[in-house]
Amino acid sequence: xxxxxxxxxxxxxxxxxxxxxxxxxxxxxxxxxxxxxxxxxxxxxxxxxxxxxxxxxxxxxxxxxxxxxxxxxxxxxxxxxxxxxxxxxxxxxxxxxxxxxxxxxxxxxxxxxxxxxxxxxxxxxxxxxxxxxxxxxxxxxxxxxxxxxxxxxxxxxxxxxxxxx
Amino acid sequence: xxxxxxxxxxxxxxxxxxxxxxxxxxxxxxxxxxxxxxxxxxxxxxxxxxxxxxxxxxxxxxxxxxxxxxxxxxxxxxxxxxxxxxxxxxxxxxxxxxxxxxxxxxxxxxxxxxxxxxxxxxxxxxxxxxxxxxxxxxxxxxxxxxxxxxxxxxxxxxxxxxxxxxxxxxxxxxxxxxxxxxxxxxxxxxxxxxxxxxxxxxxxxxxxxxxxxxxxxxxxxxxxxxxxxxxxxxxxxxxxxxxxxxxxxxxxx
Numbered sequence: 001x002x003x004x005x006x007x008x009x010x011x012x013x014x015x016x017x018x019x020x021x022x023x024x025x026x027x028x029x030x031x032x033x034x035x036x037x038x039x040x041x042x043x044x045x046x047x048x049x050x051x052x053x054x055x056x057x058x059x060x061x062x063x064x065x066x067x068x069x070x071x072x073x074x075x076x077x078x079x080x081x082x083x084x085x086x087x088x089x090x091x092x093x094x095x096x097x098x099x100x101x102x103x104x105x106x107x108x109x110x111x112x113x114x115x116x117x118x119x120x121x122x123x124x125x126x127x128x129x130x131x132x133x134x135x136x137x138x139x140x141x142x143x144x145x146x147x148x149x150x151x152x153x154x155x156x157x158x159x160x161x162x163x164x165x
Numbered sequence: 166x167x168x169x170x171x172x173x174x175x176x177x178x179x180x181x182x183x184x185x186x187x188x189x190x191x192x193x194x195x196x197x198x199x200x201x202x203x204x205x206x207x208x209x210x211x212x213x214x215x216x217x218x219x220x221x222x223x224x225x226x227x228x229x230x231x232x233x234x235x236x237x238x239x240x241x242x243x244x245x246x247x248x249x250x251x252x253x254x255x256x257x258x259x260x261x262x263x264x265x266x267x268x269x270x271x272x273x274x275x276x277x278x279x280x281x282x283x284x285x286x287x288x289x290x291x292x293x294x295x296x297x298x299x300x301x302x303x304x305x306x307x308x309x310x311x312x313x314x315x316x317x318x319x320x321x322x323x324x325x326x327x328x329x330x331x332x333x334x335x336x337x338x339x340x341x342x343x344x345x346x347x348x349x350x351x352x353x354x355x356x357x358x359x360x361x362x363x364x365x366x367x368x369x370x371x372x373x374x375x376x377x378x379x380x381x382x383x384x385x386x387x388x389x390x391x392x393x394x395x396x397x398x399x400x401x402x403x404x405x406x407x408x409x410x411x412x413x414x415x416x417x418x
Contacts, residue, residue: 054294055215084219085290117278120300140305141205145212165297
């Protein structure tokens with residue numbers, strides 16, 4: 001008979017690190033920085049998450065995956081809560097997360113100097129394939145709310161760029 | 166947060182602005198003049214609807230009547246919608262859509278920028294993200310105004326016509342009624358009446374560069390959205406948006 005140990009915040013985090021973002025399936029919800037709080041009360045688990053881009057349609061899928069993964073791991077009572085403050089930012093993506101994203105073929109967000117409210121510079125984005133800085137913005141909006149579409153002039157490879165938020 | 170009905174009403178009006186504008190943009194899906202624009206308008210619409218959803222979710226909690234964001238959206242009549250008249254105006258052509266977007270984005274950017282300091286934390290959090298999204302929207306719409314205004318004869322003419330027909334809805338953006346003033350004094354709301362000067366500056370600069378004529382400041386201004394007095398267009402929009410839930414309440418995909 002398998003002895004079951006009581007769950008801790010750490011063990012829950014461990015389980016959640018297997019829940020992947022459906023749009024970038026190399027990143028877990030932990031890598032994305034959307035798990036804000038884990039509460040355990042007599043075996044009942046409360047997970048507080050925060051949305052990424054305001055309109056990200058993947059959030060519903062992510063919530064369902066969190067719930068079902070915890071249930072599969074023997075946690076019968078799962079409550080999901082959403083918090084809006086502080087607001088999620090791409091600064092919360094860890095360096096490991098950015099590296100994984102780059103290897104997957106999506107250029108990770110770069111720091112944009114927060115200048116005037118009305119101006120956002122179009123950032124120089126290195127190609128995730130050949131690392132050349134000779135790249136070109138093709139479309140400011142891409143396949144999902146969080147991405148823009150770029151083209152690499154050096155290796156002629158189109159790629160996506162995760163927009164800083 | 167001393168007065169939940171007031172706060173609820175305030176959250177609803179900002180949410181309605183975002184929802185109705187987002188719905189209008191979604192109408193372009195599959196019809197935009199270029200593929201990149203189809204994707205851009207759909208994405209901007211998605212941001213708007215996402216922000217609205219977050220605001221409705223918070224509003225529903227404030228109200229405390231166990232209504233969901235969907236209940237608030239699908240089961241209210243036009244008179245209960247409190248959005249600005251500008252955002253409900255129909256898409257017509259690409260110029261009308263982009264002028265509407267530009268006039269709103271330049272206002273929304275200032276408004277959500279101020280809301281980042283709201284004493285009501287969930288609202289401040291939603292605004293902190295919305296303002297970043299709005300910066301992308303503003304860049305997109307203002308760039309189009311420059312290209313359309315200072316483009317071909319036809320694009321110039323259509324953009325000027327759009328400006329002439331939508332200008333009458335811009336006065337309303339800066340009407341701060343007693344609700345907004347009250348919540349502003351409590352540190353919760355932003356005060357739109359104080360943003361007119363800054364907005365004029367932003368809009369004038371872009372329109373001048375785009376070789377477009379700014380309509381006369383004497384033009385009659387149409388208002389009433391915050392009181393639920395809408396133009397004829399909102400009812401049609403709601404009919405299409407709400408039909409499924411009205412016919413089959415609580416139906417799920």
